[in-house]
Amino acid sequence: MESQAKEFRKNDSNRVIELEKGKLLPHAIDIEEAVLGAMMISMNGAHECLLILKSPEVFYKIENVSIFKSIQKLYQEGAPIDLLSVSSSLRTMGLLNSIGGDIYLIELTQKISSSAHIEFHCRILIQYYIRRKMIFDNAELSALAYDVEKDIFELMAHAERNIGSLREQTSTGVSDLSMKEGLTRIGKRIEVLTLKKSNELSGCFTGFKKLDAITNGWQNSDLIVIGARPGMGKTSLVLKTMLENIKQNIPVGFISCEMSSEQLMTRLVACNSNFDLNQLLRTGFNESIYFEEFIILKGKMEKYPAYFDDQSSDVYDVIAKIRFWHRKFGIRMVIIDYLQLMSCKLLNKNSIREQEIATITRSLKRLAKELNIPIIVLSQLGRDVENRSDRRPLLKDLRESGAIEQDADLVAFIYRPSYYGIELDDAMLRQGANTEFIIAKHRNGSLDRKGLFFDExxxxxxxxQDNNESY
Structure with a gap:
């Protein structure tokens, strides 16, 4: 009997040691108490805090979760927030005794003298919350990964969605901009624009002088949609845009939902040379000198910072790839070809296509703002354009157009009248053009129509004016 008692004490001692070595979820109770105390002694502190903290889950201690819920409720009702009102609200909710009564509330207000630094303290709480959330999300993801019947791409999209929600947490906070600060920023931008040389752009190259003059380049944080019917040359146009940027050592990423990466690179070679696409794809060269020219060109183009992906079509896979490129290669522009071939697997299967397109364009616009880069998305136009006599595209021709038109900062169309056997108008003929580039929406600039030349x-x-030059 005595030996059993010794064994029990030994096991109990080991259990204590194991508990001491155990891990607790990340938290900071003292900061939680300081934030709640500051909110109850200062209405301004409460306002500032509630702009940053959106969810009670940010708090770790269950009593503090209840108190924050009470403060949130008072704030939403427009009631004053102080020791008495919070106590009364908790009593009405039947939670006052469970949080430790008025004594605990009084202790919170006595632990802090002012609401100074409350924003800093709130952001610390968000960091601890994100750490806890990552622990829970990773545990859930690990459990799902053991299920071999689970689709791996759905699993990866699930992980990306979790990370996306955490990114949104880090971006929450006070976003007000005072008149003074806003005008200072505007002044700095005007100064930069004033001092720049005439051939410098504030954005990435469009690839065309006339378009650069209108847009000052594709601008950072913009979602740019370029639409056209099949055969108009959407991909060719954005490859020219890509080429002009990578030649200047500006890294560009290209997501292709239609062509293979090898096909795109072949067309990029044609765009950057006098070789016919047919030579590069089918016939090869009939003279060795042409192959020697290709080898020289290959040596130059190998150094261009261009990155291609022809496997991603789900919007969350695309976002993950773009973030990876941005982090590893510092890409400054992205091209996606094309919108109607993209999907969003995380939406309900019963969701309508318009809702899916809206989710895609909204997600891409948020990403452009987050990474501060232009994202160019190609879009197919509906068949209705074929029913008009001149076939000239309009905004309403964008398939699932509502969300596309709303989210895009710039919408442009490519129109080649000769494709339909229609004669060019005098304005285009005087420019030596055979294609119209129509800017139909321009959030930060004017609408216009410019002529380009397409070499079929x-x-x-x-x-x-450059249609006889080598590129």
């Missing part, structure tokens, strides 16, 4: 044998666009 090389499937490349140029400025009309």
């Amino acid at each position: 044998s090389k499937t490349k666009f140029t400025d009309p």
Whole structure:
């Protein structure tokens, strides 16, 4: 009997040691108490805090969760927030005794003298909350990963969605901009624009002088939609845009939902040379000198910072790839070809296509703002354009157009009248153009129509005055 008692004490001692070595979820009770105390002694502190903290889950201690819920409720009702009102609210909710009564509330207000630094303290709480959330999310993800019947791509999308929600937590906070600060920023931008040289752009190259003059380049944080019917040359146009940027050592990413990466690179070679696309794809060269020229060109283009992906089509896979490129290669522009081939697997299967497109465009616009880069998305136009006599595209021709038109900062169309056997108008003929680039929406600029030249044998666009030059 005595030996059993010794064994029990030994096991109990080991149990204590194990508990001491155990891990607790990350938290900071003292900061939680300081924040709640500051909210109850200062209405301004409460306002500032509630702009940053959106969820009671940010608090770890269950009593503090209840108190924050009470403060949130008072704030939403427009009631004053102080020791008495919080106590009364908790009593009405039947939670006053469970949090430790008025004594605990009084202790909270006595632990802090003012609401100074409350924003800093709130952000610390968000960091601890994110750590806890990552622990729970990873545990859930680990459990799902053991299920071999679970689709791996759905699993990866689930992980990306979790990370996305955490990113949103880090971006919450006071976003007000005073008149003074706003005007200071505007002044700095005007100064930069004033001092820049005439050939410098504030954004990435469009690839065309006339378009650069209108847009000052594709601007950071903009979602740019370029639409056209099949055969108009959407991909060719954005490859020219890509080429002009990577030539200047500006990294660009290209997500293709239609062509393979090898096909895109072949067309990029045609865009950057006098070789016909047919030579590069089918016939090869009939003289060795042409192959020697290709080897020289290959040596130059190998150094261009261009990155291609032809496997991603789900919007969350695309976002993950773009973030990876931005982090690893510092890409400054992204091209996606094209919108109607993208999907969003995380939406309910019964969701309508318009809702799916809205989710995609909204997500891409948020990403452009987050990474501060232009994202160019190609879009197919509906068949209705074929029913008009001149076939010239309009905003309403964008398939699932509502969300696209709303989220895009710039919407442009490519229109080649000769494709339909229609003669060019005098304005285009005077420019030496055979294609119209129509800017139909421009959030930060004017609407316009400019002429471009399309060489069908090389499937490349140029400025009309440059149509005899080598690229």
